[in-house]
Amino acid sequence: MNKMQKRLKTPISESDARALKAGETIYLDGVVYTGRDEVHIHALEHFEKGQKIPVDFRGAALFHCGPIMKKVGDKWEVVAAGPTTSSRMNSLEPQFIEKFRPGAIIGKGGMSQPTIDAMKTFGCVYLAITGGAAVLAAKGIKSVSGVEWFELGMPEAIWIMNADNFGPLTVAIDAHGNSLFADVNTKVKENEQKVRAKLGLK
Amino acid sequence: MVTEVDIQNAIVELLRKTVVKLPADIERRIRQAYAEETDEVPRMQFKAIVDNIELAEKGNTPMCQDTGVTIFYVTLPRECKVNVEKGIVEGVRKATKEVPLRPNAVHPLTRKNPGDNVGERMPYINWKVADQDYIEVTVMTKGAGSENMSQLAMLTPSAGLKGIKEFALNTVMRAGSNPCPPTVIGMGIGGSADICMKLAKEALLRPIDQRHKDPEIAKLETELLESMNMLGIGPMGLGGKTTMLGLNIEYAYCHTASLPVAINVQCWAARRGTVRIYPDGKLEFPIHER
Numbered sequence: 001m002n003k004m005q006k007r008l009k010t011p012i013s014e015s016d017a018r019a020l021k022a023g024e025t026i027y028l029d030g031v032v033y034t035g036r037d038e039v040h041i042h043a044l045e046h047f048e049k050g051q052k053i054p055v056d057f058r059g060a061a062l063f064h065c066g067p068i069m070k071k072v073g074d075k076w077e078v079v080a081a082g083p084t085t086s087s088r089m090n091s092l093e094p095q096f097i098e099k100f101r102p103g104a105i106i107g108k109g110g111m112s113q114p115t116i117d118a119m120k121t122f123g124c125v126y127l128a129i130t131g132g133a134a135v136l137a138a139k140g141i142k143s144v145s146g147v148e149w150f151e152l153g154m155p156e157a158i159w160i161m162n163a164d165n166f167g168p169l170t171v172a173i174d175a176h177g178n179s180l181f182a183d184v185n186t187k188v189k190e191n192e193q194k195v196r197a198k199l200g201l202k
Numbered sequence: 203m204v205t206e207v208d209i210q211n212a213i214v215e216l217l218r219k220t221v222v223k224l225p226a227d228i229e230r231r232i233r234q235a236y237a238e239e240t241d242e243v244p245r246m247q248f249k250a251i252v253d254n255i256e257l258a259e260k261g262n263t264p265m266c267q268d269t270g271v272t273i274f275y276v277t278l279p280r281e282c283k284v285n286v287e288k289g290i291v292e293g294v295r296k297a298t299k300e301v302p303l304r305p306n307a308v309h310p311l312t313r314k315n316p317g318d319n320v321g322e323r324m325p326y327i328n329w330k331v332a333d334q335d336y337i338e339v340t341v342m343t344k345g346a347g348s349e350n351m352s353q354l355a356m357l358t359p360s361a362g363l364k365g366i367k368e369f370a371l372n373t374v375m376r377a378g379s380n381p382c383p384p385t386v387i388g389m390g391i392g393g394s395a396d397i398c399m400k401l402a403k404e405a406l407l408r409p410i411d412q413r414h415k416d417p418e419i420a421k422l423e424t425e426l427l428e429s430m431n432m433l434g435i436g437p438m439g440l441g442g443k444t445t446m447l448g449l450n451i452e453y454a455y456c457h458t459a460s461l462p463v464a465i466n467v468q469c470w471a472a473r474r475g476t477v478r479i480y481p482d483g484k485l486e487f488p489i490h491e492r
Contacts, residue, residue: 025246038313068267068304079302080267085347085380109347109379109439130250131347131382131438132471134267135257153315154305168246170440180243181379184441187434188375195429199367 007165011059012103014123020171022178026127027167031160032106032141033057034065036084038156040092042149047099054148055158057100061127064089064107066155068134069144076144078161082134083108086126094118110172110181119175126173128180140166204337204479206289212477212485213293213339217272218301219490220343220475221264226489227409228386228447228472229255235384235437235444244442251437251470266471268345269303272325275340275407277332286337287327294318294325306346328400336486337479340407348385348469351377354399357461366391366463367426373465374430374446379439382469384447386410387430390464391419393454401452402466407474410448419451437470447472 008016010030020026033055035043046053067081086107089096093111096102097118104124105111108131119125129137141161148158173179196202224232232255236248258265272294276286295318297303305317307324319325353373357365370389377385390401413420427449436442447470456462478486 023243066267066304068264068269068302070302080264080304082267084268085350085382087380088350108382128438128440130247130254132266132268132469133250133254135261135263135265136250136254138263139257153308153313153317156315168250170243170246172440180440184435184439185378187441188378191432191434192371192375195371195432198429198432199371199425201364201368201371 008104010061010103012061013059014103017103017123017125018175020125020174022171022174022180024171025168026171027165028061028104028127028140028163028169029165030061030163032061032063032163032166034063034067034157034159034161036064036066036156037088038152039149039158040089040096042152043100044092044095055160057102059101059103061104061106061163062102063161064105067159069154069159076147076159078138078141078144080134081138081141081161083129083131083137085109086111090115097122097124106169110179116173116177116179119173120177123175125171125175127169128172129167129169137166140164204284204481204483206285206292208483209284209286209289209337209479210293210296212479213290214297214300215485216339216341216475216477216487217293217297217303217343218262219487220341220473221269221301221303222258222262223490224255224265224471225409225474227411231410231447232384232470235447239443241442243440244436247437247440247442264301264303266345267304268347269301269306270343270345270473271306272319273342273344273403274325274327275330275404276327277330277334277338279334279337280331282337290325290327290339291320295320335481338476339479340474340476342403342406343473345469345471348381348467351381351467352402352465354395354462354464356395357463359459359461361461365461369463370426370465371430375433377467378435381467382471383435383439384437384444384470386447386468386472387449388466388468389449389451390462391451391453392456393462394456394460395462397454398462398464399466401454402464405450405452406466406468406472408450410450414451419453423449423451
């Protein structure tokens with residue numbers, strides 16, 4: 001390990017976000033909101049109509065996640081909470097960042113250029129967490145303080161989670177336009193020629 | 203005589219084992235890929251995957267929050283009086299509450315979630331009959347991140363082997379970081395549009411260390427797997443030596459005028475399970491008895 005491990009705490013200010021560099025490993029403390037397809041759709045619809053949404057995403061960590069939750073007594077507990085594929089939110093995320101200003105988005109697989117641009121403009125980072133590693137991720141969630149929009153179904157609701165040493169998270173897109181996924185894509189494109197040669201393709 | 207309740211309980215147990223623990227062939231390949239990896243970023247991804255596999259088993263907890271939709275493959279004995287379908291459906295309902303599984307099944311248009319993974323044609327069951335005294339039920343709990351990257355191509359016969367390879371390469375590159383690589387690829391060749399997609403999924407039921415019995419198909423499996431692993435997409439698309447854990451192909455004869463090719467993408471958490479239910483009620487879990 002030649003890179004420093006950092007801790008990040010919510011709310012994440014614009015300068016906190018801009019201080020992070022692509023390739024760093026960090027651990028997160030504070031409040032994490034889950035939000036995926038339906039939350040993006042509904043939050044933006046509410047915004048268009050001038051209606052309030054039940055949580056304030058400003059400086060928040062937005063987690064692309066549809067967890068498995070279990071109710072014990074009157075309290076919710078996290079069973080498994082890994083990331084979902086972030087690219088499904090590509091078409092709505094630039095607007096979401098502009099309107100709601102989260103400080104970090106946690107997910108897997110990376111996001112497209114318009115989101116990278118929005119992150120650069122508004123000071124937001126993309127933190128990659130290992131897909132499928134949902135029990136490991138759940139270890140970093142100490143408690144659940146509530147749920148909003150539960151009528152969207154368990155995977156699509158906004159779960160309000162309290163994170164402690166949540167990670168490891170890789171800063172995969174920073175607020176300066178750098179993306180580890182874009183770097184890998186460039187290499188994959190180069191490698192494609194070798195693969196084509198091996199397969200006897202043009 | 204096996205009852206519907208026996209089937210139901212067997213299904214709950216099958217689903218629990220399937221979402222908690224990976225088949226031996228998959229776990230072995232993941233550990234080997236971790237050992238072979240030298241770069242820091244992909245090593246961290248593999249460490250998280252391996253740690254997670256161990257934590258899931260220790261806590262008897264689903265390894266991934268996406269416990270998928272439940273696709274079943276059932277082989278019935280010629281004489282079977284029990285309502286296996288009802289046993290499976292009620293088993294899924296019970297497992298959703300007890301394991302628990304994430305309620306994933308929604309209406310495709312209204313997106314309404316009944317909360318129990320049961321709805322129109324879901325769980326989906328494929329049926330076969332054979333000369334055997336036990337009921338065999340195999341399940342694939344298939345997540346959407348990988349499923350969404352699946353593709354079908356209706357190639358022309360003139361596209362031939364090159365066309366098949368081109369389609370495979372393009373599909374894997376387009377999937378990139380999205381399906382939770384390192385992936386397992388199930389490929390169908392031939393049949394018709396619907397048969398081909400089914401074959402692609404069924405290919406995922408074979409252990410990844412077993413090559414197809416037809417040497418030509420086996421050769422193509424190895425060639426495609428080795429080639430795709432030169433792409434460098436790596437675990438979670440963050441770069442690395444292993445992009446794909448395995449690649450299995452199943453084929454069927456097709457119309458002389460067509461060449462269907464299909465790919466069903468599976469994530470590293472390539473969960474599958476089987477239960478055999480004997481007439482005396484005895485259960486066997488061949489994939490999970492290890």
